[in-house]
Amino acid sequence: MSNYQEFLDVSSKEISARGFLHRPIVSSGDCIVLTHGAGGNCNTPLLIALADEFCAAGLTVLRYDLPFRQMRPHGPPQRGSAERDQEGLRAALAAMRKQVPGRISLGGHSYGGRQSSMLAAAEPDLLDSLLLLSYPLHPPRQPHELRTGHFSSLQTPSLFVHGTRDGFGSIDEMATALELIPARTELLPITGSGHELMTKKNHSELPKIVVEAFLSFTNKRSA
Numbered sequence: 001m002s003n004y005q006e007f008l009d010v011s012s013k014e015i016s017a018r019g020f021l022h023r024p025i026v027s028s029g030d031c032i033v034l035t036h037g038a039g040g041n042c043n044t045p046l047l048i049a050l051a052d053e054f055c056a057a058g059l060t061v062l063r064y065d066l067p068f069r070q071m072r073p074h075g076p077p078q079r080g081s082a083e084r085d086q087e088g089l090r091a092a093l094a095a096m097r098k099q100v101p102g103r104i105s106l107g108g109h110s111y112g113g114r115q116s117s118m119l120a121a122a123e124p125d126l127l128d129s130l131l132l133l134s135y136p137l138h139p140p141r142q143p144h145e146l147r148t149g150h151f152s153s154l155q156t157p158s159l160f161v162h163g164t165r166d167g168f169g170s171i172d173e174m175a176t177a178l179e180l181i182p183a184r185t186e187l188l189p190i191t192g193s194g195h196e197l198m199t200k201k202n203h204s205e206l207p208k209i210v211v212e213a214f215l216s217f218t219n220k221r222s223a
Helices: 045-056 067-071 082-097 111-122 171-178 206-222
Strands: 003-009 017-023 031-035 060-064 104-109 129-133 158-163 185-190
Touching (some): 003 060, 003 082, 017 045, 017 082, 031 045, 031 111, 045 060, 045 104, 045 206, 067 082, 082 111, 104 111, 104 206, 111 129, 129 206, 158 171, 158 206, 185 206
Parallel strands (some): 031 060, 104 129, 129 158, 158 185
Antiparallel strands (some): 017 060
């Protein structure tokens, strides 16, 4: 279990970087910003568990509330909020640049991952790698409404973690979509999981599996 504290950076004139900062006892100098899906916040069990595991591995971690969640505690993002949420992620990354000297990664569950990947596609110099959890490839039962328009512009190495029972995209659909991305990618299937990814059966092992896979993925890049 890592130590963490509330975090607030108001350097950005319009959007604050707000969440919880986990600091490792022995730091690698690297950092990851983790954010949530459309129905959650930075206190979701998945993000807390991943933050603890990343912190134990030596990374500084910011669990970050997207601007739409900072504006109201419940409900999905309102229409037109994507641009502001990406601005919020940009502010969070800038805040972490002041906290650590090493590599900075950005990770998000579902909607948070989609916004993270869109920001990375538009501004690849902001970050070093992506962790995309349950990427919402398409709405459930609407496989032709793909959310891949920015994939051909994505230059950031990206690890996709996806449940084999996710209604927002099958493993085969994800594998096909990843072929659109020119950057290095890997797909980590989580057997038996749906869109929530972490279940009662895998909650004790999933965080370690994801963190080990991500660290291996990012270390391959720098080797």
